[in-house]
Amino acid sequence: MSDPLIVRALRGEEVERTPVWFMRQAGRYMAVYRELRSRVSFLDLCRSAELACEVTFQPLDAFRLDAAIVFSDILTVIEAVGREVEFEKGKGPVIHDPVRSAADAKSLRRPDVSETTLRVASDTIRLFRQSRPDMPILGFAGAPFTLLCYLIQGGGSKSFDEVKKLLWTDPQTAQQLLDLLADVVGDHMQAQAEAGAVGVQIFDTWAGILSPEDWERFALPSIQRALARVSGAPTIHYTRDNAPFLDRLHKTGADAFGIDWRVDIGHARAVLGDVPLQGNMDPVALYAPPDEITRRVHRILDAAGPRNHIFNLGHGVLPTTPISGVEAMIEAVHSHRRA
Amino acid sequence: MSDPLIVRALRGEEVERTPVWFMRQAGRYMAVYRELRSRVSFLDLCRSAELACEVTFQPLDAFRLDAAIVFSDILTVIEAVGREVEFEKGKGPVIHDPVRSAADAKSLRRPDVSETTLRVASDTIRLFRQSRPDMPILGFAGAPFTLLCYLIQGGGSKSFDEVKKLLWTDPQTAQQLLDLLADVVGDHMQAQAEAGAVGVQIFDTWAGILSPEDWERFALPSIQRALARVSGAPTIHYTRDNAPFLDRLHKTGADAFGIDWRVDIGHARAVLGDVPLQGNMDPVALYAPPDEITRRVHRILDAAGPRNHIFNLGHGVLPTTPISGVEAMIEAVHSHRRA
Numbered sequence: 001m002s003d004p005l006i007v008r009a010l011r012g013e014e015v016e017r018t019p020v021w022f023m024r025q026a027g028r029y030m031a032v033y034r035e036l037r038s039r040v041s042f043l044d045l046c047r048s049a050e051l052a053c054e055v056t057f058q059p060l061d062a063f064r065l066d067a068a069i070v071f072s073d074i075l076t077v078i079e080a081v082g083r084e085v086e087f088e089k090g091k092g093p094v095i096h097d098p099v100r101s102a103a104d105a106k107s108l109r110r111p112d113v114s115e116t117t118l119r120v121a122s123d124t125i126r127l128f129r130q131s132r133p134d135m136p137i138l139g140f141a142g143a144p145f146t147l148l149c150y151l152i153q154g155g156g157s158k159s160f161d162e163v164k165k166l167l168w169t170d171p172q173t174a175q176q177l178l179d180l181l182a183d184v185v186g187d188h189m190q191a192q193a194e195a196g197a198v199g200v201q202i203f204d205t206w207a208g209i210l211s212p213e214d215w216e217r218f219a220l221p222s223i224q225r226a227l228a229r230v231s232g233a234p235t236i237h238y239t240r241d242n243a244p245f246l247d248r249l250h251k252t253g254a255d256a257f258g259i260d261w262r263v264d265i266g267h268a269r270a271v272l273g274d275v276p277l278q279g280n281m282d283p284v285a286l287y288a289p290p291d292e293i294t295r296r297v298h299r300i301l302d303a304a305g306p307r308n309h310i311f312n313l314g315h316g317v318l319p320t321t322p323i324s325g326v327e328a329m330i331e332a333v334h335s336h337r338r339a
Numbered sequence: 340m341s342d343p344l345i346v347r348a349l350r351g352e353e354v355e356r357t358p359v360w361f362m363r364q365a366g367r368y369m370a371v372y373r374e375l376r377s378r379v380s381f382l383d384l385c386r387s388a389e390l391a392c393e394v395t396f397q398p399l400d401a402f403r404l405d406a407a408i409v410f411s412d413i414l415t416v417i418e419a420v421g422r423e424v425e426f427e428k429g430k431g432p433v434i435h436d437p438v439r440s441a442a443d444a445k446s447l448r449r450p451d452v453s454e455t456t457l458r459v460a461s462d463t464i465r466l467f468r469q470s471r472p473d474m475p476i477l478g479f480a481g482a483p484f485t486l487l488c489y490l491i492q493g494g495g496s497k498s499f500d501e502v503k504k505l506l507w508t509d510p511q512t513a514q515q516l517l518d519l520l521a522d523v524v525g526d527h528m529q530a531q532a533e534a535g536a537v538g539v540q541i542f543d544t545w546a547g548i549l550s551p552e553d554w555e556r557f558a559l560p561s562i563q564r565a566l567a568r569v570s571g572a573p574t575i576h577y578t579r580d581n582a583p584f585l586d587r588l589h590k591t592g593a594d595a596f597g598i599d600w601r602v603d604i605g606h607a608r609a610v611l612g613d614v615p616l617q618g619n620m621d622p623v624a625l626y627a628p629p630d631e632i633t634r635r636v637h638r639i640l641d642a643a644g645p646r647n648h649i650f651n652l653g654h655g656v657l658p659t660t661p662i663s664g665v666e667a668m669i670e671a672v673h674s675h676r677r678a
Contacts, residue, residue: 159657161623168627211621212603213638243582244601262583264551282550284500288507299552318498 004136006067007198009310010234010256010276018301018309019066020333021138022326023238024316025059026071029323032058042087046073049123056128060135062323063330067136067199068128070192072121074142074203077184078151080116081108091155098154100162102173110180113187121188122195129196136199139192139233143204144181144222151177160209167218178222186229193232201236202226202254208241215245223252236278240315246271261285261314266303277304280314286325293325297332306338343475345406346537348649349573349595349615357640357648358405359672360477361665362577363655364398365410368662371397381426385412388462395467399474401662402669406475406538407467409531411460413481413542416523417490419455420447430494437493439501441512449519452526460527461534468535475538478531478572482543483520483561490516499548506557517561525568532571540575541565541593547580554584559591566592575617579654585610600624600653605642616643619653625664632664636671645677 002008005019027033033055037045045051055071075085075093086094099105113119121139128137150156152163167174189200207219227235237249238258246268249257256276259268265280285296301311311333317326341347344358366372372394376384384390394410414424414432425433438444452458460478467476489495491502506513528539546558566574576588577597585607588596595615598607604619624635640650650672656665 159623161626161657161659164621164623165626168624168631208601211600212606214621241580241582241601243580244603261550262547262580264583267551282503282553284498284503285507287500287504292507318500320500 004066004134004198006136006310009308010199010236012274012276012308014307018304018306018311018333018336020311020330021065021067021069022313022317022329023069025063025065025069026055027317028319029317029321029326030058030062042073043085045071046076047117047120049120049127052120052124053127053131056124056137057132060132063326064334065330067138068132069138069140069201070121070124070128070197072124072140074140074147074205075150076118076121077142077147077181077188080111080113080118080184080188081151081180083108083151085150093150093155095150095154098162099151099177100166102170105173105177108177108180111184113184113191118184118188118191122191125192125195125197137197138199138201138236139189139195139197140201140203141185141188141192141226143202143207143219144178144185144226145210145219146204146206147181147185148174148177149206149209151181160206167214174218178218179225182222182225183229186226189226189230189235190232193230197233199234199236199256200230201238201258204237204239207239208244212244212248216248220248220251223254227253234276236276238278250275256310258312259314264303265300269304274308276308276310278310278312280312281329283313283315283318283321286313286317286321286329288325290324290328293328294332294335297329298336301333301336302339343405343473343537345475345649348647349538349575351613351615351647353646357643357645357650357672357675359650359669360404360406360408361652361656361668362408364402364404364408365394366656367658368656368660368665369397369401381412382424384410385415386456386459388459388466391459391463392466392470395463395476396471399471402665403673404669406477407471408477408479408540409460409463409467409536411463411479413479413486413544414489415457415460416481416486416520416527419450419452419457419523419527420490420519422447422490424489432489432494434489434493437501438490438516439505441509444512444516447516447519450523452523452530457523457527457530461530464531464534464536476536477575478528478534478536478539480524480527480531480539480541480565482541482546482558482578483517483524483565484549484558485543485545486520486524487513487516488545488548490520499545506553513557517557518564521561521564522568525565528565528569528574529571532569536572538573538575538595539569540577540597543576543578546578547583551583551587555587559587562591562593573615575615577617589614595649597651598653603642604639608643613647615647615649617649617651619651620668622652622654622657622660625652625656625660625668627664629663629667632667633671633674636668637675640672640675641678
């Protein structure tokens with residue numbers, strides 16, 4: 001029996017159909033997820049391999065997907081280095097004790113990932129593989145710069161002013177923090193690969209707030225440092241707003257690249273060449289009528305080409321997304337006939 | 340006497356020093372502005388030419404700037420077509436009765452701009468020119484697509500889901516709205532040019548949420564339609580997140596282009612060629628130490644070159660920006676020596 005579609009696509013092999021999964025495929029847009037969340041907090045889901053495994057299964061039971069992605073949260077790394085994260089309703093993650101100085105930075109620890117709550121992600125992957133050895137599962141982690149954003153700012157932000165202030169007034173401390181985060185992120189990714197993930201995605205959600213010069217100085221080296229610790233599975237790099245860095249993404253050392261919906265994937269192919277690309281439908285397009293969804297899916301599949309492509313959204317699915325839109329998207333990937 | 344620096348830079352002429360102004364230069368980061376706002380609401384400032392003129396002067400009294408920009412708000416056009424806008428503290432603009440259907444769209448009107456509150460902007464420009472005939476003043480307007488975003492969504496949004504739903508389920512109504520807004524925006528810009536503005540900027544703040552295909556279908560034609568009505572002064576196009584569209588910006592028909600700080604301005608020059616570019620320092624860089632600000636300003640000036648450049652931020656100045664950062668930036672533009 002041949003390897004699963006996504007495994008072959010990540011190796012750049014010819015595949016009979018483009019594989020499909022999508023970011024946040026286990027989440028609030030599904031009624032079964034909301035039902036579970038009415039009883040269990042988000043953090044408790046992330047702290048139990050059994051519950052995380054149950055949630056990981058939910059979209060697989062509902063849709064014809066080609067991969068699972070482990071249910072977890074990028075901010076577990078923040079907890080592992082020594083800062084508590086709270087999820088306040090409607091506000092997103094909050095870190096009440098953000099790191100703003102060299103002295104603050106000294107209070108962080110360098111954990112052994114197997115001895116922290118980070119272990120839950122690998123345990124979930126192992127548990128999942130016991131019940132569904134036929135279904136490939138992906139692991140993931142937040143990128144060092146994105147984690148640094150939360151650690152310094154203390155939550156989401158429009159401008160991340162506190163983050164940039166530290167980068168430019170005390171670049172040495174910023175660099176120490178990035179090094180620490182990169183090492184933990186790399187070990188966390190490697191642990192998931194060793195648990196059996198067929199690929200591990202690194203989410204640099206906020207790197208797009210940086211100018212190209214600052215991206216090369218802060219975000220890029222920390223990704224390189226993290227990925228240098230991963231050898232067990234192919235890695236997928238993702239940044240929102242990655243249009244300004246497209247021609248430099250190969251420097252990250254990742255094996256595959258997620259593409260923002262604001263980039264034409266045909267253009268990304270021309271710039272990045274014959275490497276696996278992942279994406280890139282506008283998540284809001286799932287609110288469109290089915291015909292329009294089909295047209296958009298087929299346009300992306302045609303532009304990306306028959307090899308080196310994993311279909312996905314360009315960003316996470318939104319909580320109010322209609323199920324019918326998700327169904328139409330996945331159906332369109334399955335029904336696509338290559339020219 | 341030769342024309343002012345900014346006038347010559349907008350014509351593409353050689354200038355002895357790159358001119359500088361910056362987006363939101365009249366605003367909350369200044370104590371004199373906050374003092375005035377403690378007595379007068381934002382909307383009342385926009386509704387009085389005398390008060391708007393007073394605010395327009397504030398940054399000119401404080402810094403060595405090369406242009407004023409009329410104090411006004413892009414959402415005055417929303418009021419002119421028939422929807423009330425409220426500014427709720429900490430929430431930004433709110434339109435309580437957003438347009439979500441063809442029936443809603445029918446309730447809008449096509450105003451004569453000289454008979455609405457839009458007139459205040461032109462009156463402010465005339466008043467300013469009477470007291471400072473030596474200082475060039477810029478006009479501005481919101482772009483049709485950005486105004487459509489507020490009109491449909493009813494305020495700011497992370498995803499603008501309601502906007503995209505209307506674009507894709509009822510493109511005909513969306514197009515009628517864009518046509519209406521484009522005509523009013525164009526007339527509003529032309530009125531400011533006729534009042535004596537030396538240039539008029541069109542802000543398409545939200546166009547960057549669109550995929551390139553959707554940008555070409557919705558944002559681009561509406562800008563073209565608006566700018567076709569402007570003949571009295573050079574036009575400057577600005578979009579946040581414009582990296583994906585850089586190679587298509589010339590299609591807008593604008594005379595000059597604002598550049599996002601996430602784009603290297605040397606790269607923008609290579610793509611856009613020998614046209615006036617405006618930008619592009621990260622607004623958050625104004626929190627950096629003076630030496631770092633100087634380094635960044637000089638780097639941008641060197642990369643943009645001695646002609647066809649107007650120094651600016653890549654987005655509006657933030658309300659908490661230190662005055663010393665603004666001073667360091669402007670000083671660095673004045674002290675720059677060309678290689």
